[in-house]
Amino acid sequence: MKPKSTGDLALIKKINTSIVLDSVIQHAPLSRALISEKTGLNKATVSSLVQDLIDSHLVLEIGPGKSSGGRKPTLLLFNEKAGFAIGIDLGVNYIKGLLVDLSGNVVADNYRKLKPKQTEEVLKTLTEAIDELILKAPESEYGIVGIGIGVPGIVDDQGTILFAPNMKWRHVELKRLLEDRFKVPVTIDNEANAGAQGEQKYGAGRDIPNQIYVSVGIGIGTGIILNSELFKGSSGFSGELGHLSIQYDGKPCSCGNNGCWELYASENALLEQAAPTGLESLEELLQAAEDGDERVRSLFSNIGTYLGVGIANIVNVFNPNVVIIGNRMSRAAEWLSPAMQAAIDQRTLPYHRDKLRILFAELREQSAVRGAAYYAISEFFTKIKSL
CATH class of the missing domain: 3.30.420.40 (ATPase, nucleotide binding domain)
Structure with a gap:
């Protein structure tokens, strides 16, 4: 039988790192021992992976927890302020924006009314709204990790708006335009999909x-x-x-x-x-x-x-x-x-x-903008877990 290759071991480490990080995000505050118990990973593996996450500024040690008889365990917390994401709900007659931390908590917001305009004018207003949110982001290890946008139209997998009938838009390469402008990953989807994700993650659809x-x-x-x-x-x-x-x-x-x-x-x-x-x-x-x-x-x-x-x-x-x-x-x-x-x-x-x-x-009128921000956060975690 062939020994496992380095690639196999690297993949296993990525998977286990993802499992540990998800455990911290979902169950914090918790100890290394409790992560081992919840995930089935051995304690040595958990300790090594937790240290990697601490070094990456994604996990924080917050002090001792209650003892169950021996030494008090050190509790861990997800560092939700390690980076920030921007969500945008691009409506027919408005632009709604949010700045959120990595747990989706709202840090800042803005709102702009739109009147029927040329595509270029809408894009100018959109970039102004994003610029304003970026300026409100606190200092952090990862900065702005991404931008998610919900739009009222049909979007392909390249982030191009193929058809937005109520905006009279056809073949607008929104993802490319914004990534060129802001130099961070951009995720574009239909605003109703974003709204569904927002309600599933943070609202009535949990x-x-x-x-x-x-x-x-x-x-x-x-x-x-x-x-x-x-x-x-x-x-x-x-x-x-x-x-x-x-x-x-x-x-x-x-x-x-x-x-x-x-x-x-x-x-x-x-x-x-x-x-x-x-x-x-x-x-x-x-x-x-x-x-x-x-x-x-x-x-x-x-x-x-x-x-x-x-x-x-x-x-x-x-x-x-x-x-x-x-x-x-x-x-x-x-x-x-x-x-x-x-x-x-x-x-x-x-x-x-x-x-x-x-x-x-x-979430009332914020379903789509919260879902759009979640897209950006999710893309960041996908990238982090693959490193």
């Missing part, structure tokens, strides 16, 4: 294996998580359920289809229907509903019905544990919910809705 995140903003997008993994389809483009046809001979959509769900159940649809009221923004409509304006409440109810129609289709196809509604329209939960739930109850198959839960995003 520990739920099958969930559909419905991002209701100017348009509608969906992030699909099946068996705890983001489902992206054979080409990486799944989740465009905002373009389900719910009306065969319906209104034309900017995607080229007719009768798309988002034409009837999105913020854009609400604003179109609200035009006769003279109220021109979601914020004004929310305030009017709060003040008891029955016309506006009826508008929200109508949107809720159409939301329920689309969600019923999703439930009948995917049979998820939960559907989570996020993005800007989640702020109207109080006035959307009754009509939405009635449509879901009427249109879903009984066995599919038996254990179904409909939730509104725990």
